[in-house]
Amino acid sequence: MISKNLPVLIVTVPLMTAFLVVILGLLKRKLCYPIAFLATLASFIFSAMLLEKVILHGTIHYYQGGWLPPWGIEYVVDHLNAAMLVLVSFVSLMSLWYSGPSAEKEIPKSKIPYFYSLYLLQITGLLGIVVTGDMFNLYVFLEITSLSGYALIAMGEKHAPMAAFNYVIMGTIGACFYLLSVGYLYIVTGSLNMADLARLLPHLYGSKVVLTAFVFFIVGISLKMALFPLHIWLPDAYTLAPSSVSTLVAPTMTKVGAYVLFRIIFSVFGPHFSLEVMPIAHNILGWLAAGAVLFGSIMALAQRDFKRMLTYILVAEVGYIVIGVAIANRMALTGAILHIINDAFMMSCLFLVAGAIVYKTGTRDIYQFRFLHKKMPLTMAVLIVGALSVIGVPPMCGFFSKWYLILGALAAHKWVFIAVILTSTLFNVAVFFRVIENAYLEPREPAYAHDGGQPEIVKFDEAPIGMLIPMFLVAIGIILIGVFSGHIIASIIKFAIPANI
Amino acid sequence: MSLKALSFLAVLITGALLIYGTLDMPPWGDPNAPAALHVSPRYIEKTVEETATPNAVTSVVADYRGYDTMGETTVIFTAGIACIFLLRRDEDDY
Amino acid sequence: MMDFIVSHYNYWIYIVLMMIGFYGMMGKRNLVKKLIGMNIFQTAIILYYVSIGCKKGATVPIIPEEAHGVIHHINPFNYINPLPHVLMLTAIVVGIATTGVALALIILIHRQYGTLEENEILEIRKND
Amino acid sequence: MEMVHSIKPLLAILTSLVAAFLILFTGERHPNLRDFWSIAASVIKFAIVLSMLPIVLSGKMIEFTLFQIWPHVFLQFRVDAFGMIFALLASGLWIAVSFYSIGYMRGLKEHAQTRFFFCFAIAIFSAVGVAMSGNLVTLYLFYEVLTVSTFPLVAHKETPEAIKAGRKYLAYLLTGGCFALFSIGWTYYLTGSVDFAPGGFLAGHGTANQLRLLFLTFMIGFGSKAAIMPLHEWLPSAMIAPTPVSALLHAVAVVKAGVFCCLRVILYVFGPKLLSDLNLWIILAYVVSFTIIVANLLAIAQDHLKRRLAFSTINNLSIIILGAALLSPEAIKGSMLHIAFHGFMKITLFLCAGAIYVKTHKEYISDMNGIGRQMPFTMAAFTIGAIGLTGIPPICGFISKWYLCVGAMETKHIIFLVVLLASAILDAVYFFPVIINAFFKSPQTSNPGNHISEAPAFVVVPLVITAIFSVVFCIFPDAFTHFFKIASIATQNIMGVH
């Protein structure tokens, strides 16, 4: 039974647990966290099983309610989906694990059940977006994600409600544009199923309706995934959110947005449409992405606040992915998909670290990170892994996606993109080494350089073990993905790229 | 002031684009529009036979596309929990 | 030409409505006004969807009792397309849910800053 | 060429990685155990590398493929003759530097010793990785790790000045890394391959101008680490680091890795034939000749001993590249030999500078009057290193320079011979005053006098040993490590193809 219903179980297990948690919260509040954890763990295990199944047997279709596709809602799991499912559920699992100690400090006790319920809903929504094969179902899950996201972010620090409100407005505009785009497609095709649309659309490539739908889709989803210059809601929202929330939202939400972009452009509209009918859209997308990369890197350099710095890095990373999508040859798409995976891990790692630092020291100002390598050596080790990965130092995964993006740009003769990628690498070096310098080196007077004595005794004071384990797992993941990127490409990504590119 | 001008500009562009899109649309209320021919006829024809529910909207809502509706209910649930989560305080009495 | 306008003016009015709402979301500084704009925007989209389902000379998609059992006599041309309605039920719910959460946020914001004007809030944040 | 599959390269590389983590986990609590790990690992590593020597000497290659990075590109180690030279040099000198740095760090009671030894081990790990990598991607992987792992070493003192030097170091090297990455990508795009082949594999791909540009970006990329002017600026400022680090930077790991990569590109990616067809060699040769002369002139102006040595390093690195750029078999052989021999001589010099600093806290040459009487062993070793670098016979520098000069004559471009000879003279100009100061001038300040007070044995013994080796290699170039034979094999492989 389980093996047959894997796709739906991945989504419904955390969903039903979200309801259960609320009821449990009325009875016994302590149970909420373990139950939520178990549900996410189950979801992760199911995703892994599903991925294995997909690799062995190819695409899996699942019909909700037993109704066949154009009439009912269909879940389609191919290589790309399955990988995204594993990715999202893993990152969610890690951040949920991590949120145990973290949420206790940030969320009032009486609200803990609701917190976990919303947390699970957020995870459900993200998984639902990834797994669905229906345009409108995607919208519904997008809204579940957004709504729970609004609430979770608003529970953060002082100015969080305002940030969340801005997010509400921007997010709703994005969702409305998406809905409009679906409506425009529906009026000319009469279908909502992605595969069905992909079959019908090639006959309608000249239609103005489809063109408009495409544009609105791109704008809407760019808002959701915070592509420059529509990213303005992101830094505030993710900085001010509680750290247990930003660890979940920051790595996954933008990546899922990127996944949707990829899925709809290449699986619904088809590579022909975007490359031949509307090449200009690709060009604009590419330039915006290049702008995102540069802007994000430069703005990151201008921040003192560690978490805000990371959010700008996130903006830049979204740019990388979109650069790959915009170049749209095999190499670049490989890079883009790989970067979705890598970036989820990198951002997860860095936000986990940021959360741990805030948890222990209460500061996000990088100039107050002094002596942190003595106080929290393990956390700082993880930070270095994440930072090197973002910079793109080889054994870490960040290098490999950059490599493919560069190869793709080379093949497409887009020299500007190569320059942008390499320049932003240098900016990232400056960004992260500033942090590492502050944390590791203790600027001292030359006179003291040789006396050997420690000017200040800093006690070892690490984050709790419940936060450390997820951090280390993610850090190990970063290295492993880097090391095994060849396998990932050969067994997953190769099949995820549309065949006719 | 510039914010208003800017948003007015954005609105104009968006509106123009949307209207551009409508030019190729089937006429309003056309019974032969693709939307009326492709997926939906089955719902009308088979609703009584397959679900014993004369109201096609209900049968589509709760059965054919029941999964969407579960999502919809979840959205409402999310909103309720979110409001309680955000505004409830222990000392509050309503 | 005239035919075209007659058969399309509906869409244009919806778009005008949408744009009123869109302008409200972007151009208004009062948060509640933004929210009202959001409502208008969403309702206009719903209106657009509902009108996709319209068929001239068709009736509501509830199959009358006398047609039961005689399946092949149900002519889809006599009934309005139910699918957009279904979608829009969902969209309305999403709209009210978003409104609810946004109003909760507005109350929180008002507790924090004592005002609902965006520019004043920015001013307060800057001085903070 | 025959391939031998063996896991030894991986073992040799991993030894120091394992050691690094052992060092990290042992930490400050058991300093003796921690330092034991360094030494044990260095000895084991050298032993493993030595055990591969016979295979290489018999003209075979050792290969080990770890896994696929992406289609057609593997994380692959390949020990050929040229890689063997660098691997032997790095792992052999690590033993000396380990002993020395233990003595040095303890003598000065430096802070953060665990971090120091950890990064040191990682740096050696990646240096040997660079030596043994079988393709450009693997090479780049270790190259970048090397860059990053030496940053904490450069900034070790944590004074504002040191941190500034560290930043400069990173800025130069990572910018270079970007260029290198771009060039590797381009190479892969052009040929679909990144595996090194003796004599190059780029020929026949791409247009001439593309290849010229590619060569330029390659040289900017790897040349930044090899401190070719005008990319040399980081090297003198990195002198702020503790002396074992300077020794590591200049003699063993970093700059040698840069030079090694340059040579790999020149000889194994482009190949001599392609370079001479494109007329690129002459441009490169002029650029490095310029570097040689200018670096020497700048060296004369330095009073800070380590800075003077730094400029001498820049000079010698360019000499090595010049040898490769001349594309004649003798010159290539000479430049390969110079990689090894310069390593031994320069490390001796740096260790001496460090020993002086440990004992007397003196850094400036003008303060060192009469120091030879106080520290005779150290200064004797210094003298050996200095005259070796000038190219005077009983020291091994003579051999490499001899072949370089022969190679320069073969090319019919006498100007390069002139450059080489001029640089030898200039070497003498800035090294001999140091020796004269140390031995023949009397101390300015009131000094303990003539009685000998050497630095600790941990410090002095390594430098004496390296000095002895510098002499031995001149008399028996094939002693122990068979540098000469390996270099001949490598040259044959490269030139034999065409």
Place this chain on the structure above:
Amino acid sequence: MIWQLDLVILLFVVICAIGAMMVKDLLSAAVILGAYSFCMAMLWTEMGAVDVAFTEASVGAGVSTLFFVAAIYQTTRRSKD
């Protein structure tokens, strides 16, 4: 469907929307929004979307307006634009 009725209601809807946007008093704006929703529901009934109209009448015109009123009651009634 009677297109004259349709057009009239549509115009009314547009007027309500503009009104809700223009009015400076938030409470009035909320009430006008309610009226807007109600007209919308009428329009949909007239288009044959009875279910949607029913929902909109109960949600948009009813509960949603109430939410707005409650929130405005908690915060402030004045608006500067």
Place this chain on the structure above:
Amino acid sequence: MITKYEDVIVKTMTRLLIPFIQIYGLYVIAHGHESPGGGFQGGVILGASFILLAVVYGMDEVKKRLPEKLMIAFVAIGVFIYAGTGALCLLFGGNFLDYSKLPFPVAIAERRALGILSVETGVGITVMAVMVAIMLALSSKSKRTRGEFK
């Protein structure tokens, strides 16, 4: 915000109306198969009846009839019924939400109708409770803002 509203006519009318509203709400839920309406609309109507009660009689009256914990439980239980129905179909070997596999002793089409009814009930419960919950949350007193127009 919500305080008692002292007006005899309003109070009496409310008292009279509320049962009718609630019955109508239930009717809408149950009769969704044949006529416009369904779980969502019925739920809103049911919720509206409680909101009316709150507006006229004050919060305490609502709390008496619908304790807070019960309300929160309703929020979860309703949607749990929905998802549970779907999961039940899984247990009986169908796909998610495939009501035809439910073990009702009737024809397949009727099973679906029953499945729809159970699902609609769940929707109704959730929507009712959520409407009340949001209304109450939005009108809860806070220390800084007293319930008065500014």
